[in-house]
Amino acid sequence: MRRLALPPLAAALLAVACSGAWAGPPTDQLHGRIDRVLEVLQDPALKKDAKTTERRATLRGIAGEIFDFTEVSQRSLGRHWQARTPSERQEFVALFADLLERTYVAKIEGYSGERLVYAGETLDGDQATVRTRIVTKQGTEIPVDYRMFQRDGRWRVFDVNIEGVSLVANYRTQFNAIIVRSSYQDLVTKLKAKQDEGAGSKDTGRRRVESP
Secondary structure: OOOOOHHHHHOOOOOOOOOOOOOOOHHHHHHHHHHHHHHHHHHHHHOOHHHHHHHHHHHHHHHHHHHOHHHHHHHHHHHHHOOOOOEEEEEEEEHHHHHHHHHHHHOOOOOOOOOOEEEEEEOOEEEEEEHHHEEOOOOOEEEEEEEEEEEEOOOEEEEEEEEOOEEHHHHHHHHHHHHOOOOOOHHHHHHHHHHOOOHHHHHHHOOOOOOO
């Protein structure tokens, strides 16, 4: 299964500069977690090879605070979500979250000095869009918009648009193609295969998801 590459997403979560644009609660909460990512990456103790597992587990934990993986999973599975049983939904969320978190950690550890500029936010009830621009070392600007929603007093990301391409829409297209061509179980099998290709529980800080 082809996986969406997310270098800009990883860079966007490593903000080292902020514009003077107005920022409300969604931006504030996103920025606060980005600061925590920076603290982890800049901690001399966690840079040691012996601390790889601890560092990656910490980064995955922060990713779990930034994204609502249940919402991301439901939107990415699209119309096929309704047909899933509670146990199937639980399994799918765990597998998909594992894929996204491992991608996030792998890319973020390759951070090489990109800057993030906040360009403002738009509120629409309990949803918001936080607009940012990634500035590469060559001076190229890449627009990255975070779509967030508020639940239980917290703002969390449910989609990311990178240069106009939706992360959720990208995965929904891939997942739908697999299910229509084969079956939902084939999609689960492919996700498990991706999980097995990953670094494993000792490197990523997450135990392997077993079938219910």
